[in-house]
Amino acid sequence: MSIKKIFQQKKPVISFEIFPPKKDADVATVYNSIDQLVSLKPDFISVTYGAAGSKDNKTIEIASFIKNYYQIESLPHMTCITADKNRISENIYQLKKNHIDNVLALRGDIPKDFIAQKHNPYHHAIDLIREFRKKGDFSIGAAAYPEGHMECESEEKDLQYLREKVDAGVDFLITQLFFDNDSFYRFLDQMEKKQIDCKVSAGIMPILSKSQIEKMIFMCGASLPAKVVKLLAKYEYQPEELRKHAIEYAAWQVEDLLSHGADGVHIYTMNHPEVAKGILNRIR
Numbered sequence: 001m002s003i004k005k006i007f008q009q010k011k012p013v014i015s016f017e018i019f020p021p022k023k024d025a026d027v028a029t030v031y032n033s034i035d036q037l038v039s040l041k042p043d044f045i046s047v048t049y050g051a052a053g054s055k056d057n058k059t060i061e062i063a064s065f066i067k068n069y070y071q072i073e074s075l076p077h078m079t080c081i082t083a084d085k086n087r088i089s090e091n092i093y094q095l096k097k098n099h100i101d102n103v104l105a106l107r108g109d110i111p112k113d114f115i116a117q118k119h120n121p122y123h124h125a126i127d128l129i130r131e132f133r134k135k136g137d138f139s140i141g142a143a144a145y146p147e148g149h150m151e152c153e154s155e156e157k158d159l160q161y162l163r164e165k166v167d168a169g170v171d172f173l174i175t176q177l178f179f180d181n182d183s184f185y186r187f188l189d190q191m192e193k194k195q196i197d198c199k200v201s202a203g204i205m206p207i208l209s210k211s212q213i214e215k216m217i218f219m220c221g222a223s224l225p226a227k228v229v230k231l232l233a234k235y236e237y238q239p240e241e242l243r244k245h246a247i248e249y250a251a252w253q254v255e256d257l258l259s260h261g262a263d264g265v266h267i268y269t270m271n272h273p274e275v276a277k278g279i280l281n282r283i284r
Helices: 003-009 024-038 059-068 085-097 125-135 155-167 181-193 210-220 226-234 239-259 273-283
Strands: 013-018 044-047 073-079 102-106 139-144 172-175 199-204 264-268
Touching: 003 013, 003 073, 003 139, 003 172, 013 024, 013 199, 024 044, 024 059, 024 273, 044 059, 059 073, 059 085, 073 085, 073 125, 085 125, 102 125, 125 139, 125 155, 139 155, 155 181, 172 264, 181 199, 181 239, 199 239, 210 226, 226 239, 239 264, 239 273, 264 273
Parallel strands: 013 044, 013 264, 044 073, 073 102, 102 139, 139 172, 172 199, 199 264
Antiparallel strands: none
């Protein structure tokens, strides 16, 4: 079933994100994580393509395992900034071959010292969205940024780009992580004012450590509410306590989002299924 149909048939849609291992030797740990996440009965599981423009990955292989072994819809991330037509065509072929119906179309991280080639047809996510819409009957997801994209000059421009992606054929959106639910609600209000009609799943990342959050904030620019700042300061040197209270905070975020009628919640598990379990156990 396409994720588009899942959003049409139920609310809320609950999903998780995992990432492929950096080394072949670590593959077993990913499959073990999937096994535990499956027990939580998610509506779908997304698989990232690799950080910093990485080309070598096991995204489709893992997505195929989720779909064809566990019979749970998978959402492989596909990036385009370092791709050419041959690679995108091969990815589309492999997705069809493995009976994968869904794809998250992204520009992808720009590698250090990368220089885009003028003849490359893919410079932005919308270029990839159009390619997938043209080449197959995929349910296409895209990224959304409640606090604006780091590289975008204004909120107005960011919403304009979002509208263009939706008009190009996006079926649903998954937001970047955020820790302030009010920023998500303001974002939905802006979408409504701009008449951008699309299902939106809220991206929630539980805090596993202070260094993890500092890194993510540097990469994506998410703001930290005072409550989270105090949490990090209080338990900086007590990792187990920090994790426990961070899971409670993420569970509160999810409960609040669902009480406000969110279409879905997408938990960035960081390949730690026990964190996803902790959140869902608290809200169920």
